[in-house]
Structure formats: C-alpha cells, structure tokens
Amino acid sequence: MIDIHALSGAYVVDALDDTERSLFEAHLADCPACRDEVAELTETTAVLSSSLVEEPPSHLRDSILAGITTMRPLPPLVPDLAEHRRRRFRWMPSLMVAAAVLTAIAVGTLLIGNAGDPEQPVLTADDVISAEDAERVRVELDGARAVIVRSASVGHAAIITREMPPPPDGMVYQLWLQDPDGSLASAGLMPRERNQTLLLEGDATSAIGAGITVEPEGGSPQPTSEPIIFVALS
C-alpha cells in the first residue's frame, strides 16, 4: 500500500516510475497540501544544482536560436478552459498524449475457438475473451500490464491485469466506457487485486474507448482525474 502524500519528494526529483507518477498527479488535483509542498520542494530543487554551471558551446546557441524561428509558440491555456477540463474531464485524443504513461499496442483480432457453453445463462469475462470477434488492446505501464478486450457480438468488454500496483489508501480504480458521443459511463470498480480478469459493466457494443481512473472509495459518477490507462476501441 502506498502512502500517496509521501511521494511528493520523489515526484519533485523525477524518481517515480510512470505508474506512480500518474497516480500522484491524479492525487495532486485533489490535495492542496501536496500541491503546496510540491511547489516549495520544486523551488528547493532548483537551488540544489546551483554549483553545476557549464556554458554550452556556442554552436548550440546558434542552432537553438535558429530553430525557434520555425516554431510557433503555443497559446496560453485560458483559465476557463482549464477549469472546465478539471471539472468535467473529457477523454480527448490529446489527453492520451498528455498522460504519456503508456504505449497502447493494438494486437488485432484474436481468434480462439469458442470454448464457452452457448447455453450459459450468466455472462462472464471469459465469454468476451473467447469470442471470435474479440478485439484486444494491450497496455503496458512500467511492469504492469493490462489487456482490454471487447466483443461486439457479445456486447461487452473485459479487462485482464497483471502486476497492477494497488491504488492509494482510500482510493479505488474505476473503469469507464466511452460512448461515440464522447460521454463516459462507469463500468464498475476494480477489486484490489494485482492480477485479475473482470467483465466491464454496461453495453460495450459501440464504445469508442475504455479507461481506468483513480477515484475515492465507492467510485464517482464521472471521472475526477485523468486516466492512468486509456485505450481507443475501433
């Protein structure tokens, strides 16, 4: 179990792995005390290297200054927009880049003989995983691995995790499905298990994406933080 507040120092000196970093950044959004501490420790860290002074070669200066003439400075983030984004988080393609914690590799269609019993009344994750039209997207995050599987014919999605670190105390991993209109529906909470195979709640037939956020115990009606995992489904 991680004491999430204690990660502030390691965060400031970039000593967290990618998973911990995204967990801590999700936590920062909701913890003013950690935000203040991070700000102060960041100033402290900047002073730490004050004895390291090395003038770069002049050709580097030339190359850097020549380069900027071909680059357009980005516009400021308008406060309204930033606030809106924080309150009502939407999964846009750019956020997948922003999260920058994962490389999603589409593995393509998996063909496995249907081992499930066609008469089976209760749907299980296995039905999704072993469906002929199962579409799988694998995500790796610094040692942790997840595969998200969706079968249009079964109408559901499932997730398989391996070596997934537990969420911070008082928090839970929540699953989400994204509809074609961009809206997000909760697909259930994940038990605190490193390795598990789980059926996502809700109809996934037309979902265009699936993801996981870190939420307060009990879950949230809508995500309150950026996803630690997000995959696009086709």
Place this chain on the structure above:
Amino acid sequence: MSNDPVPAGEPAGTGAPTEALAQLLRRSARGDEAAFAEFYDATAARVHGLIRRVIRDPAQSEEVTQEVYWEVWRTASRYDSNAGSPLAWLMTVAHRRAVDRVRASEASHRRESSWSGRNQPVPHDETAERATTALEAARVRSAMTQLTDLQREALQLAYFGGYTHREVAAMLDLPVGTAKTRIRDGLIRLRDALGVAR
C-alpha cells in the same frame, strides 16, 4: 555551518533576478526572439550544467539542452508565475528531460560507471562562474550539512543520478519504500535550511 534561513535572492548563475526572467518569458511567449535569446544567455549555463551532470555524455547533453529550450520557446505561455519562479520551472523541464533520456537509453555502461563515479568532479566551468553562483553554492553546501548521510545520498542519487527511488533503495541497501521517504525528508530539511518559500 549555519542554519539561519537566508532569503533567496537572485537565482544563482543566471545573473538575472526572478522578475526579469519572468518578463523575458512573457515576451518569448509573444514570439519575441530577442527576449528568448536573452533568457537563454541568462540561464543556459545552469541548464546545461545540470543536464551534463545527469546524462554525462556531451553529445547527448547538447541534444537535450536544445530540446529543453525548444520546449521553453513553445510553452513559455504556460509558465504561471503564481506557481513558482521561472528558474524552478525551467530546471524542472530540464531535469525531467534529462531523466527521460537516461532512462530511455538505459546505457549499461552508465548504470555501472555512474554509481562508482558519483563523486567524480561535476561539470564546472570556472570561466562561467559568477559571484552570485559561488555565494549560492556555498549556501547550498552549508544547507546540505543539515541532512543525514542517508538523506543526502538518496537525494543526490535521485536528482543527479536520475535513478528511481526503487533503484536508490537498492543502491543504499534500504528497504523498498524508504528511499522515497529519505528523499522527501532531505528536501524538506533543505527547504527549511535555505528558507525557501513560494
């Protein structure tokens, strides 16, 4: 040694006060290339010194210094003076990129040589040294004596070595999970000794 908090003044090695740097960033954000060149001249020795220390390889260090300044040019408008000083913002960008580079290349020779070589002379160009730098460096050296040996070593391995807290724990024979605490405690002591405030 002294643990009197010393008010932070002009950022060391930049030869420019915080407000002047913030002004240069604001002008850069509007596409002012001359302002950006001034910002570069005021800060490049600090940025390159840190990057050289983390990466060590001169050619790769130059590449990363270039990436850092290009990122600064593109994202100058995102600098928020309420969130911290321009130098802290800049050094954060520089450190993150340097660490990303060493972790990505994961050159085995660095992994082996760096630990034994952590007491090697740091990049340090006498001709570039300014009076403020010497003063600031002395202040930091003094503040560092307030840390326990473990705090100091953990902090230096993480910040200058670019190692994760798990790697630091392994290097210092600490139980996993305690290195991050040492790093944080060390930074907090340093903050208090330096009298750093926002």
